Amino acid sequence: MRDFSADHRWLSINTATLRGAGRLDTAIEACARHGVRAISPWRDQVAEISLARTRELVRTHGLALSGYCRGGLFTAVDAAGRRAALDDNRRAVDEAKALDAACLVLVVGGLPGALAGRVASKDLAAARREVADGIAATLVYARSVGMPLAIEPLHPMYAAERACVNTLAQALDLCEELDPLSADSLADSPTAAAALGVAVDVYHVWWDPQLEAQIARAGRHRLMAFHVCDWLVPTTDLLNDRGMMGDGVIDIARIRGWVEQAGFAGYSEVEIFSSGNWWKRPVDEVIATCIERHRRVV
Numbered sequence: 532m533r534d535f536s537a538d539h540r541w542l543s544i545n546t547a548t549l550r551g552a553g554r555l556d557t558a559i560e561a562c563a564r565h566g567v568r569a570i571s572p573w574r575d576q577v578a579e580i581s582l583a584r585t586r587e588l589v590r591t592h593g594l595a596l597s598g599y600c601r602g603g604l605f606t607a608v609d610a611a612g613r614r615a616a617l618d619d620n621r622r623a624v625d626e627a628k629a630l631d632a633a634c635l636v637l638v639v640g641g642l643p644g645a646l647a648g649r650v651a652s653k654d655l656a657a658a659r660r661e662v663a664d665g666i667a668a669t670l671v672y673a674r675s676v677g678m679p680l681a682i683e684p685l686h687p688m689y690a691a692e693r694a695c696v697n698t699l700a701q702a703l704d705l706c707e708e709l710d711p712l713s714a715d716s717l718a719d720s721p722t723a724a725a726a727l728g729v730a731v732d733v734y735h736v737w738w739d740p741q742l743e744a745q746i747a748r749a750g751r752h753r754l755m756a757f758h759v760c761d762w763l764v765p766t767t768d769l770l771n772d773r774g775m776m777g778d779g780v781i782d783i784a785r786i787r788g789w790v791e792q793a794g795f796a797g798y799s800e801v802e803i804f805s806s807g808n809w810w811k812r813p814v815d816e817v818i819a820t821c822i823e824r825h826r827r828v829v
């Protein structure tokens with residue numbers, strides 16, 4: 532396991548963590564000021580300052596993108612909605628490519644209509660099939676331009692609104708179904724990433740009794756991103772009360788050990804949605820705290 536205690540070269544900041552800073556350009560400048568080498572921006576943040584401007588800032592500061600957030604949300608109440616989702620995912624792939632992201636993260640969608648507060652169906656199995664179809668269609672395009680897709684399983688509390696892929700096992704089943712890797716292709720290219728893999732976010736999967744085994748199953752070809760924050764006790768908001776690493780109950784270092792044992796050697800990406808706490812603090816304090824916790828508890 533890599534030693535993170537001496538520096539923060541493997542720290543990436545998911546820029547949702549810095550929503551309190553305002554615009555993405557401010558957040559990027561702050562990351563650069565603190566010697567952060569990688570970020571993972573959100574599409575709405577990029578759209579606000581434009582893709583071209585984001586690209587320029589990323590290049591000026593020599594930043595890597597540990598991921599791009601996000602594609603997915605494949606389920607819809609009708610065929611037009613599903614088509615629109617596929618079109619949007621294609622644009623997300625293009626943006627990820629323009630920014631040279633390591634992967635496009637997929638939050639796959641829940642029950643159709645639920646995110647908008649008008650559930651059109653309670654058929655969770657059908658939603659999961661729709662998700663598989665949406666990933667399959669997007670994968671054809673993503674593969675053609677060389678942009679890996681990373682399915683992020685979300686904690687089951689989000690199954691209705693955001694993602695009906697809720698465990699790493701479920702995500703890996705989809706990977707194997709839609710992007711099978713033969714023993715030959717792995718032997719030919721032992722370090723090549725798969726076209727479809729997973730993003731392991733400790734917030735979503737820390738509770739899973741199968742976590743260690745499923746991380747081992749994923750292996751280095753499927754492990755495309757590693758997201759960290761903490762689970763606060765108590766948690767006061769199901770979406771926007773994520774904790775800073777070390778402030779909650781997740782044994783982050785243990786999970787990082789499993790991920791690295793499986794061959795992952797990429798960035799540890801801090802992703803904290805915190806409307807009541809970290810989004811209210813000065814951006815320099817947030818980043819300095821991320822760095823300190825990255826070195827001490829990640």
Ligand code: ZN
Pocket residue numbers: 683730732758802
């Ligand atoms: Zn995440």
